[in-house]
Amino acid sequence: MPARGKPEKYDSLDNVDDAFFLFNKMIHKYPMPSVVEFNQLLGAIVRMKRYAIVVSMCQIDCGFSVLGKMLKLGVEPTVVTFSTLINGLCNQSQISHAVSLFDEMIGQGYRPNLIVYSTILNGLCKTGNTYRAVRFLRMMEERGFEPNIVAYSTVIDCLCKNGLLNEALDLFSEVKVKGIRPNTVSYNCLIHAMCNLGQQKETTRLLNEMVDNNISCDIVTYNVLIDAHCKEGMISEAIEILDTMRKHGIEPNVITYNICIDACCKEGMLAEAKDIVDTMIKQGIEPDVVTYSVLVDGHCLQNQMDKAKSVFQLMIEKGCAPDIHSCNIMINGYCKDACFWAGSKSSDMFDFVGWFMQKW
Incomplete structure (x- = not known):
């Protein structure tokens, strides 16, 4: 019997064409490479973030080819094989196909591991299948797979984003009763939802709970709080949180910084907005397209089209490419400008529209 060939090195794979070449080489080898090598090849393609390629290389209900070929050649897939393919499907938002493959996996007698369950759960949440995600979470528990705080936080976040704050709070309480320690992410999800609903007292209660449990606030926590205060017009309080x-x-x-700049611009506090921009630059943080867009909008709201135009030109000079939103702000500003309708600024408007049409 011929000796098994030397296994290929998949860690160095960085080209999809090479991956296809290796796959064709593998299926013509004798004896057949082990399932471990097939799994390594699929994993290498996933690391390239070419999820669609992984999916296209399978063949069950969804038109796959690697898995089908492996089965035809007598190479028995493992849980890792299914896990890789399910991950690829979820990353392509093909959650129905991922669940079908999961069911197929169980139907063939395979026992999914925690990674497979977590992948499906995350996919359901990302695609807004909130109630299916909750049912799937319960199924995990029933089958003896105790979800970790990451899994619970994923579902809590999904519930919050779909306006189901009470259900999210119930699940959060359940997590604590089970003795699972909440993390910063789980608190952030709830704090964000509460801020959006104007529940400041409940937000404060959660923040105090974090302190009592030695759970540190992170940049996301503070940004949520600053944004909530800015939306309530409490800019000075927002700046205090920034200092804290x-x-x-x-x-x-x-x-x-963009949250604070936007709040100042909406309140007509353009000098204060400029001061914040200067501060962020001193801190080594370069303004991005959002920064420039809110400044442009601030000047447009004050009918200062010359200054809005200057900021827009500065954005381009700094190598920050305007997007469709920033261009729409300028066009909207020109249309609302009384001087434009009086005729003195009409050439600026048409010049800008001409530039806009060439760019897009």
Whole structure:
């Protein structure tokens, strides 16, 4: 019997064509490579983030080919094989196919591991299948797979994003009763939902609970709180929170600054907005397209089209490409500008529209 060939090295694979070449080479080998090698090949393609390729290389109900070929050649797939394919399907938002493959896996007598369950659960949540996700979570528990805090947080976040805060709070309480320690992410999901509903007292209660349990706030927590205060017009309080986070060793990011800049611009506090921009630049954080867009919008709201135009041009000079949103802000500003309708600014408007049409 011929000796088994030397296993290929899949860690160095970075080209899909090479992966296909290896696959064809493998299926013509004698004796057949082990299932471990097939799994390694699929895993290598996943690491390239070419999930569609992994999916296209299978053949059950969804038009797969690797799995079908493996079965035809007598190579028995493992849980890892199914896990890789389910992961690829979920990353392509083909959750129905992923669940079908999961059911097929169980039907063939395979016992899914926690990774497979978590992958399906995450896929259901990402695609907004909230109630299916909750049922799947319960099924995990019934089958003896105790979900970890990551799995629970995923479902809590999904419930919150779909306006089911009470259900999210019930699940959160259940987690604590089971002795599972909540993490920053699970608290952030609830705090964000409460802030959106204006439940400031409940938000404060959760923040105090985090402190009591030695769970640190992160940049997401602070950004949510700052955004909530800004939306309520409490800009000075938002700036105080920004100062507090810095005292706790958490540096604001571009999102933090953009929230504050946007709030100032909406309140007509353009000088204060400019000061915040100067501060972020001193901190080594470059303004992004959102920063420039809110500044442009701030000037447009004050009918300062010359200044809006200057900021827009500065954005381009700094190498920050305008997007469709920032361009729409400018066009909207020109249309609302009284000087434009008086005729003195009409050339600026048409020049901008001409530039816009060429770009898009």
